[in-house]
Amino acid sequence: MEPKKNKPAQQIQIQVNEKVADGEYANLAIITHSAAEFVMDFVRVMPGSPKANVQSRVIMTPSHTKALLRALEQNITKYETEHGEIRMPDPMAFPGMHPKPGNMPN
Numbered sequence: 001m002e003p004k005k006n007k008p009a010q011q012i013q014i015q016v017n018e019k020v021a022d023g024e025y026a027n028l029a030i031i032t033h034s035a036a037e038f039v040m041d042f043v044r045v046m047p048g049s050p051k052a053n054v055q056s057r058v059i060m061t062p063s064h065t066k067a068l069l070r071a072l073e074q075n076i077t078k079y080e081t082e083h084g085e086i087r088m089p090d091p092m093a094f095p096g097m098h099p100k101p102g103n104m105p106n
Contacts, residue, residue: 024055038065 026042038060045052080086
């Protein structure tokens, strides 16, 4: 039996259209999961507004979600090395930012 030849890794060209490149601002993420997938809803909450709309929903497999977590951890470490620790605000400083049970978007 011949030894396996290593194939060079295929490179993917990623393109971003103008609408997606502009991005969506979100200041709240709601994450839910099932046995098969993670659902991440990114929401823009405006002060004084009783409603907030989901700006974007991303659905990923558990393994891709874990890879995302690791990539975020690496990038946060690099950011904090360059710019200092990211300080988290007191959750009480943002009243009304926590969705009520039963109002979760899914």
